[in-house]
Amino acid sequence: MRLSYAVVMAVLLAGLAASAAPAQSVDDILSMVDANVSYTSIRYSGRMEITIAGESRYKTMDAVAQGSSKAFVEFTNPEDRGVRYLKRDKNLWIYFPSEQDTVKISGHLLKEGMMGSDVSYEDALESSDYRVKYSAALKQEDTVGDRRCFVVELSAKVDTAAYDRRVLWIDAERYVSLKQEMYAKSGKLLKASTTLMVERIGDRWFPSSVEFVSKLRNNTKTVFTMSKVALDVPVDDRQFSMATLTK
Amino acid sequence: MGTLWKIAVRNTLRHGRRTIITAVVMMVGISVFISFDSMLAGLDRMAVDNIADYTLSSLKIRTPAYVQDIQSTPLDKGLAHPEETLAAVAAQGLPGAARIRFVARVSNYTDEIPVLADAVDPSADARVFKLAQSVTAGAWLSSAAPRSVVLGAELARELKLNVGDAVLVTAQTVHDVTNADEYTVAGLVSTPVPEVNRGGFFIPLDDARVLLDTPPGPGALVTEVDVALPRASSLSAAIVQGDAAARRLRAALPGEQIDPIGSLAASYLALRNAKASYALIPVIIVLIISAVGIVNTILMSVYSRVREIGVLRAYGMTSRDIRLLFTLEGLALGLAGSSLGVAVGALLDSLLIAGGIDLAAFSQGSLPISGILRGEWNPRTMLIGFIFGVVVSLVAARIPARRAARLEPTEALRFQ
Structure with missing residues (x-):
């Protein structure tokens, strides 16, 4: 569950890849975002805080991912220690050490919120490349906190896009998304995310803590924070095997 | 024989109180047996009727691919030509209604409940299902404004929603x-089917699309x-009728999967068949209790007349005459008591069929057995009850009579 948040994070970040060029066309802006957050592989320790009606639960994990199609997460918080998630393409398996049992998540379960949150398993399987599924338009400039931002609106070009419309507030200097709103086909706002922390990793800016708020449930939010982030590190493909999941 | 019959009938009438007591015992036993069997049959009928009226209909047409993948309620495996399907149903003179079944989550922004939603054609649906008649607050979709939905009453209560509220x-x-x-x-529906009350969600087809x-x-x-079918006289008749309608529709719609109520309610019917032998246990207990009552009263009656037997033997009646006399008395009693039992059983049955018993107070499980329980006529059960009463009376009268007939007249006259 929490791992799926990690995967969501990876997917979101991967979708925002950009180049560092100074041009201000919307395509260039998205390219620069991509350049900041795209990676061939990532390794990190994560912490997910789910708050529902003022009560918070914490999940911690170690995660490794390759692109947006492969991810492996092992939970380290006491309640879930040893629970592992393996994501390969559109499939997700969960291993429960106490039962020594593996469950494959598919069908309607993939649409359910994870761990009482409003992030579904399917969110975790979303394609990372926004520019394939969305057409982008630069709407205006705005500020988030004291940061100047470009407001970019993404409209679904294909029926299979996870959201019909997304609005991104992209930091005009660091080219990371500081805020995002995700809308349904009906026009209803489904979710919003806010970047809480942006870190310098090598030569790129990287959003390391993001708060997700469901707009379909009152008084809920999830904060996902990554630490010890290592990008583009070599990862053994065996990491994403069923044998590793159940070892 | 004719004389013995006259004596037997006269004796039966002479011992009026004993006769009445025995006949009443038989009447109670046999009528309870008939009513109990009627209720059990009514329960089965009710469950299947509820399935047909509120959840699955009497006959369902889907694509084979949809049925194969039914657990995931696939939206990409719908009917290729729904208008033609509805026309084929109408050509059989049957009412049909189009539906889309999909998974939804219903929320009041605080609590969220997953449901199996039904998108319905409000007018056509009301001709197939009884949901429109089960609206306890507000209105059914056919008389509601666009972008309206109807919820199961318990689902609405769970989400603290009322008529006029917005639901996500x-x-x-x-x-x-x-x-x-x-x-x-x-609107809110309250039906005899708990699963509809707890998870029913109905939305017009256009809004759902x-x-x-x-x-x-x-x-x-x-x-x-x-598809709805006319109400059959019994459960087995309903299954036969459904099978026949399915055969006709399969000929008209060769590519589709057509499931009549016998298939749709297969799991319930399998459960019912599995429990059939267990369901006989209370019926047998009722019969045993009535048999004990009948035997007891007849035994008491015969033993109290042993001295009378002695007198009859002293007057020259043979042991065979005595046995025959008491057998005929038992037969007379059996015929009277059994007739009375069947008559009262039929009367109770007719009350059960006409008025029924409201099971609302007992509806706590997930089986579709709440609502009004109505009995079912079962002439076979009445015949069994009648024959049972007569046979038990005969046996109960014959055994002590044989013993008494063996006594010497002097012994019989001294019998205490």
């Missing part, structure tokens, strides 16, 4: 993408066509 509905579109929108609660992001118009998405 989230579902995956046909492209497997999340969509959500708000609707107005037009917008939510599911599927185009309207000819050939628009329909996952099933539900």
